[in-house]
Amino acid sequence: MVRLTFAAQRRRWLAWLLAIAWAVLLGLMPWWAGLPLLSGLAAIQAIQLPRLQRYHGFLRYALRWGLAGLLVAAYLAFDNHRLGLTLTALAALAGFSVLVLLESWQDHKPRRSAAIAAASPDWKELALAPIGPADTLIELQAPYWIALDGTSPDAPADVTMVGAHSCRIGVDARIDHVEPQVSIAPGARWLAWPMAAWRGVVLYDRAHDKPYRLRDWQLYGWHADEAWLSRDEEQPPLALSHVLGQDVIDEP
Incomplete structure (x- = not known):
């Protein structure tokens, strides 16, 4: 049984408020300003810098909610609401599909930091490693x-x-x-x-x-x-x- 404390509940509500505020902010910004911002976050997620691995979940939620806000901004940019609704729906389908593919790729791709590489080197590292005594069994x-x-x-x-x-x-x-x-x-x-x-x-x-x-x-x-x-x-x-x-x- 997992016991949730009041502090944990407050953190959860704070996380929801920050996510909604982030989506509203991108929804009020021009779409041409929010698109490069989300593209930069997606690039950071794809690169997977070791120093940013602790913020992996935070960046993932920022992309999800940010994309929702960007779609709202894109819809508001069209004067023809019928055409804007159609194009926004297509953009939503394409954007969330790319986001799902990115998250799936990240979940199935081994994340190799410097520490993980030292603990389990790949075959190239083993081939170039000098011959010596066997590692100590831990x-x-x-x-x-x-x-x-x-x-x-x-x-x-x-x-x-x-x-x-x-x-x-x-x-x-x-x-x-x-x-x-x-x-x-x-x-x-x-x-x-x-x-x-x-x-x-x-x-x-x-x-x-x-x-x-x-x-x-x-x-x-x-x-x-x-x-x-x-x-x-x-x-x-x-x-x-x-x-x-x-x-x-x-x-x-």
Whole structure:
């Protein structure tokens, strides 16, 4: 069962209001001004820059609602309403068909970022790679979720829930908008909570007293005291250092 909090509902209503406002804005703009804007968004979606992958869903909704607003602007530009209605209908058929094809292509095309390419290189990268010792086999430890409702004896003493979706670590640190369960890394340095309504994961670094809130990611497992995260079943899990873009190799 997925429990939706008031904060999640407010975010959902805010998203709907922004989408409607975006469509109304393009509907009031001249069609020749909105068309290049939507074309630019479509090009960004087609290129799939790694740094913009986190905004993939946002751009998709912007194209959908923006196209609806553009069609309204195109219809209002015609003085002959009968001819305008016909041409707008044809434009709607063509535009939404292209949009569906673009989204289908994106859903079935593997998204290879630099981190994914490092984790699973294609045959060209393997052919050009130098011959050397085999890679180390990484075995992930599945996360063990501990309930923080006071019933689990494994719950850490310094981690307590102070509300339905708020957790306190020690005396000063506090994590909000999380589910009442936690997973602890083997070395006990990292803590992980599912976001409220399971919209992502929150990781807390005890050593540096720093939280990381990662939307649309889920904790897949632990390895060498590091969290490995996954977006969906079609992509391999990635280490937290890859996800954060902090994968640094120490030179001797």
